[in-house]
Amino acid sequence: MSTRPTASAGASFPVRRPAGSGRSPRPGRRGIAPETILGPLLLVGLVVGGWHVMASTSDSTLLPGLGEIGDAIGRIVGDGAASTLWVTVVRVLLGFTLAFVAAIAAGLLMARSRWARAILEPAVLIGLTVPGLVWALLAVIWFGLAQTGPVLAVALSAAPPLVLNVYQGAKAVDPGLIEMAHVFRFDRRTRLTRLWLPALVPFLLSGARLGLSLSWKVIVLVEMFGASEGVGYELNTAFSDQDVAAVLAWTIVFGVVMVLIEYGILRTVERRVTRWRKAAIV
Amino acid sequence: MSAHVRLEGVDKAFPARRGGGVEQVLQDLSLEIRPGELVALVGASGCGKTTILNLLAGLERPDAGRVVVEGEDEGGAARAPRLGVVFQQPRLLDWATVRDNVALAARSAGLGADGVDDALRDVGLGDHLDAFPTTLSGGQRQRVAIARAFIVDPDLVLLDEPFSALDELTARRLRLQLQRLWLDGSRTGVLVTHNPQEAAFLADRILVLGRRPAEIVEEHVVRARRPRSPEDDEVFRLHASIVAGLA
Structure with a gap:
């Protein structure tokens, strides 16, 4: 078998370039638009201001003031909120990873096989309609409150929207690229990592956002049913104590973690894997 | 051959x-x-x-x-x-660089990627090796497709x-x-x-x-x-x- 790289073996020849062509433009770092920072700050300001007006005019224990909420946040942070959050975040990440891997396999299978689609599509549609509360109850009943139950509850609730997104993304892949991969004999791994996954990125990211938001809701429910640690457990304790400030404090801390995951992980991944889209089209 | x-x-x-x-x-x-x-x-x-x-x-x-x-x-x-195929449309992976598009075909043919840069220079794309296909004109994209077809020693x-x-x-x-x-x-x-x-x-x-x-x-x-x-x-x-x- 010849190993001659043909094109390099052919004589090089001068090529006239199109007028004006030079080095390709590369995506540059663009400045941050003011609304990117000011928009969320404005929202926070409006919510905090509105709450302050409500709390100070109602004089009800059900509407604690900003100072009380701030104290509660300080207290839970001082009492080791990080380890509590970590327990919950690990459960979500394990369950979500399980759902993510299963969804890629199931979604691609559905797009490539009519039989797989006929079998899995009803399951996905039913899965989408089952309330998170049901997954939480069943997981706790069947698998208990050790790690398996919460992780499976998260996986079961996150998987259906992810599968649907992967399936729709796989159907949208240009058939011409699949033919190209066939004639150039891309192996299975190359097809998956260099064709399918990059083509699915926008669908995976939107599925990940939806799946993660469902996961947070489900994990809190599972932990409220009797777990001895985690954000759901702490919320349940605060609810039992009628401590509205602590409920709000945990909600705020939890929300901050969500924002960090969105901006710190998802958006960074999105920027990196879709940087080719930002390149100018000649 | x-x-x-x-x-x-x-x-x-x-x-x-x-x-x-x-x-x-x-x-x-x-x-x-x-x-x-x-x-x-x-x-x-x-x-x-x-x-x-x-x-x-x-x-x-x-x-x-x-x-x-x-x-x-x-x-x-x-x-x-x-086989080396040049389709009517270039059918490039837009998320891979020009070099990667050609190198993937070369590696899939078991040839390694040593000749990729030369192949792209031969079709006048030596200045665009690390560019994404979305930055290229139609003619340049088709030249990538030609280099890809010939790099596999078809x-x-x-x-x-x-x-x-x-x-x-x-x-x-x-x-x-x-x-x-x-x-x-x-x-x-x-x-x-x-x-x-x-x-x-x-x-x-x-x-x-x-x-x-x-x-x-x-x-x-x-x-x-x-x-x-x-x-x-x-x-x-x-x-x-x-x-x-x-x-």
């Missing part, structure tokens, strides 16, 4: 778009392409040219008959044929109207580049084109296909030696003859 291609009594039909029947695109079609020969298939739209190319690429299977593509190494020994190169989506100036420049890549005469090729002048300029032999089901209604042998010019007398003469035959 080059492939020996034979279609033997090939039938191919597709479901009709209307009426629920089938459209017979090829019926008992036979043709042979000798090693090292570049054959152009010319004919009206829908006559079955691309179907022939898809059969050779393994993207379609014949309903009846045989499609044989035999590879041959430098010593003349048989080997599984390697036994058989299939060209499906490779320049039809480009403006005439860009197409003319790419035809000249393609001819240069063909100068060593070491590989077999099939060019599908609507353009009789392109066929006469690039091919060794031109097969004119009639309407469906496709049959070969004319055959022209191009005797002009390479490198040719698009303005060569024989190219003009053949062009006129093919057009007259198609009319």
Whole structure:
């Protein structure tokens, strides 16, 4: 078998370039638009201001003031909120990873096989309609409150929207690229990592956002049913104590973690894997 | 190095778009392409040219008959044929750089990526190795596709109207580049084109296909030696003859 790289073996020849062509433009770092920072700050300001007006005019224990909420946040942070959050975040990440891997396999299978689609599509549609509360109850009943139950509850609730997104993304892949991969004999791994996954990125990211938001809701429910640690457990304790400030404090801390995951992980991944889209089209 | 291609009594039909029947695109079609020969298939739209190319690429299977593509190494020994295909649209991975697009094909052919940069320089893209295809013009993207087809050291190169989506100036420049890549005469090729002048300029032999089901209604042998010019007398003469035959 010849190993001659043909094109390099052919004589090089001068090529006239199109007028004006030079080095390709590369995506540059663009400045941050003011609304990117000011928009969320404005929202926070409006919510905090509105709450302050409500709390100070109602004089009800059900509407604690900003100072009380701030104290509660300080207290839970001082009492080791990080380890509590970590327990919950690990459960979500394990369950979500399980759902993510299963969804890629199931979604691609559905797009490539009519039989797989006929079998899995009803399951996905039913899965989408089952309330998170049901997954939480069943997981706790069947698998208990050790790690398996919460992780499976998260996986079961996150998987259906992810599968649907992967399936729709796989159907949208240009058939011409699949033919190209066939004639150039891309192996299975190359097809998956260099064709399918990059083509699915926008669908995976939107599925990940939806799946993660469902996961947070489900994990809190599972932990409220009797777990001895985690954000759901702490919320349940605060609810039992009628401590509205602590409920709000945990909600705020939890929300901050969500924002960090969105901006710190998802958006960074999105920027990196879709940087080719930002390149100018000649 | 080059492939020996034979279609033997090939039938191919597709479901009709209307009426629920089938459209017979090829019926008992036979043709042979000798090693090292570049054959152009010319004919009206829908006559079955691309179907022939898809059969050779393994993207379609014949309903009846045989499609044989035999590879041959430098010593003349048989080997599984390697294909290089230039599609009508470049079909590049937009998320991979120009270099990666070509390197993936080279690695998949078991050749390593050593010659990739040179191959891209040969088609005038040395300044765009790390660019994403979305930053390139249509002509530049098609040049990436040409480099990708040739980097795999193909036994058989299939060209499906490779320049039809480009403006005439860009197409003319790419035809000249393609001819240069063909100068060593070491590989077999099939060019599908609507353009009789392109066929006469690039091919060794031109097969004119009639309407469906496709049959070969004319055959022209191009005797002009390479490198040719698009303005060569024989190219003009053949062009006129093919057009007259198609009319």
